[in-house]
Amino acid sequence: MLRVCVIGTGYVGLVTGVCLAHIGHEVICIDVNEEKVKLMQSGQSPIFEPGLSELMQSAMASGHLQFSTNLQQGVDHGEVLFIAVGTPALPNGESDTRYVEAVAKGIGSHLNGGYKVIVNKSTVPIGSGDWVRMIVMDGVSERQKAPVAAGSLPTSIHPEVVADFDVVSNPEFLREGSAIYDTFNPDRIVLGSNSSRAIALMQQLYSPIIEGRYRDQPGGEPVPVLVTDLSSAEMVKYAANSFLATKISFINEIANICDRVGADVTQVAAGIGLDSRIGKKFLQAGIGWGGSCFPKDVAALIHTADDYGYDAQLLKAAVEVNDHQRQIILEKLQQVLKILKGKTVGLLGLTFKPDTDDLRDAPALILIEQLNRLGAKVKAYDPIVSQSGLRHGLTGVIVETDASHLADGCDALVLVTEWQQFRDLDYAAMAQRMHSPILIDGRNCLDRELLMRAGFQYLGIGR
Numbered sequence: 001m002l003r004v005c006v007i008g009t010g011y012v013g014l015v016t017g018v019c020l021a022h023i024g025h026e027v028i029c030i031d032v033n034e035e036k037v038k039l040m041q042s043g044q045s046p047i048f049e050p051g052l053s054e055l056m057q058s059a060m061a062s063g064h065l066q067f068s069t070n071l072q073q074g075v076d077h078g079e080v081l082f083i084a085v086g087t088p089a090l091p092n093g094e095s096d097t098r099y100v101e102a103v104a105k106g107i108g109s110h111l112n113g114g115y116k117v118i119v120n121k122s123t124v125p126i127g128s129g130d131w132v133r134m135i136v137m138d139g140v141s142e143r144q145k146a147p148v149a150a151g152s153l154p155t156s157i158h159p160e161v162v163a164d165f166d167v168v169s170n171p172e173f174l175r176e177g178s179a180i181y182d183t184f185n186p187d188r189i190v191l192g193s194n195s196s197r198a199i200a201l202m203q204q205l206y207s208p209i210i211e212g213r214y215r216d217q218p219g220g221e222p223v224p225v226l227v228t229d230l231s232s233a234e235m236v237k238y239a240a241n242s243f244l245a246t247k248i249s250f251i252n253e254i255a256n257i258c259d260r261v262g263a264d265v266t267q268v269a270a271g272i273g274l275d276s277r278i279g280k281k282f283l284q285a286g287i288g289w290g291g292s293c294f295p296k297d298v299a300a301l302i303h304t305a306d307d308y309g310y311d312a313q314l315l316k317a318a319v320e321v322n323d324h325q326r327q328i329i330l331e332k333l334q335q336v337l338k339i340l341k342g343k344t345v346g347l348l349g350l351t352f353k354p355d356t357d358d359l360r361d362a363p364a365l366i367l368i369e370q371l372n373r374l375g376a377k378v379k380a381y382d383p384i385v386s387q388s389g390l391r392h393g394l395t396g397v398i399v400e401t402d403a404s405h406l407a408d409g410c411d412a413l414v415l416v417t418e419w420q421q422f423r424d425l426d427y428a429a430m431a432q433r434m435h436s437p438i439l440i441d442g443r444n445c446l447d448r449e450l451l452m453r454a455g456f457q458y459l460g461i462g463r
């Protein structure tokens with residue numbers, strides 16, 4: 001078993017640390033956020049992810065998992081050092097790599113000899129592997145130049161002696177809401193590096209997962225491992241997310257045409273999804289993609305292409321279709337309610353997808369802003385946000401703590417996030433309590449006939 005340090009304990013870092021500890025590695029997770037670290041040290045997860053708290057507590061109890069704010073401690077401990085900090089988008093679409101830079105520099109300034117593998121798990125722009133190596137070396141040199149009191153290294157020691165490391169790109173494909181399942185049942189593991197020593201250590205690290213020992217279905221196939229150069233591994237992540245985002249934009253475009261010609265996009269999606277070359281997944285028309293990954297990753301790839309003189313027209317079109325799709329609910333509300341000023345709209349769901357508490361770039365936030373601008377009152381219920389402290393950070397929306405009160409006095413309901421429990425609400429009772437029983441199903445996930453029998457005027461997307 002290996003000694004691992006995971007730096008950054010967000011949706012990716014915490015899940016990675018917990019899962020690696022669960023399979024027996026000695027893991028220390030580092031974060032700069034003291035409050036978060038204190039919470040985790042007390043056995044509580046700062047994020048909602050199904051199954052995470054339980055797995056975290058058992059890994060802590062077995063002594064395989066620790067949390068700290070002390071990077072020195074993490075670097076000393078880890079043979080494998082994961083960088084899993086955020087890489088949000090800058091206003092021009094470029095990826096903001098300042099957190100990765102700070103961590104790489106920090107690692108360099110704490111290296112003390114002994115071979116390490118530094119793993120980029122954050123989604124980083126193509127070419128970041130070599131850049132991280134350079135920043136780590138900057139950190140080493142700065143420490144050598146620092147005054148003795150700050151823990152400097154004698155300048156007689158060559159930087160290469162303390163800095164015996166390789167960089168690996170190991171992009172993460174987990175989905176929020178099923179992150180634990182995805183970690184133990186990945187479709188593939190991608191390892192990008194030009195060092196066979198580093199690749200061998202990474203294969204050793206993941207071997208229990210690669211061998212399928214933690215699959216939900218025992219006796220499954222081993223997990224395919226793709227070994228590539230650094231840049232190709234970085235590109236795999238951007239290409240995968242850009243493909244999925246484009247596939248959603250494609251079906252949304254088909255839905256918009258369906259709306260005009262009177263076809264039903266759910267039937268069309270079923271018809272094309274049965275073609276094995278196309279596949280059924282990511283063909284649910286709706287209010288567009290959001291969240292912490294697709295928008296920023298597509299924007300970053302467009303930006304990278306631009307840096308190299310290439311106009312990524314298809315990706316730009318996927319973004320444009322998505323931007324338009326985010327207006328669709330408003331258009332449908334205006335179509336049925338006409339004037340929105342003074343009307344009350346209830347939103348079912350706030351997070352960008354079910355089974356997460358993540359509100360980053362959630363379509364609901366844009367809808368709230370648009371409705372507020374047009375003078376409508378907005379109420380919402382979300383199974384996680386309604387129960388957590390997150391609701392206090394939301395403006396322009398009254399967050400109900402009970403789903404059954406959401407419909408009271410509403411002129412329309414909009415299903416924004418396809419939480420499973422929204423399929424089973426007592427819609428007949430809700431229709432009774434509304435000014436006008438209108439429901440816009442932004443994810444085409446409800447039973448249209450059932451809703452109509454409950455007394456609703458039902459509007460889907462492209463059906």
Ligand SMILES: NC(=O)c1ccc[n+]([C@@H]2O[C@H](COP(=O)([O-])OP(=O)(O)OC[C@H]3O[C@@H](n4cnc5c(N)ncnc54)[C@H](O)[C@@H]3O)[C@@H](O)[C@H]2O)c1
Binds near residue numbers: 173
């Ligand atoms: N969220 C996802 O579903 C997902 C999936 C695949 C890949 N990714 C990628 O993984 C990376 C992390 O995403 P996330 O959603 O987990 O981010 P996040 O924002 O949830 O978490 C980042 C964490 O890093 C910590 N941090 C920032 N600077 C630090 C520093 N100098 N030292 C230690 N900790 C520091 C923050 O306090 C925070 O806890 C991003 O590059 C993202 O694109 C995310």
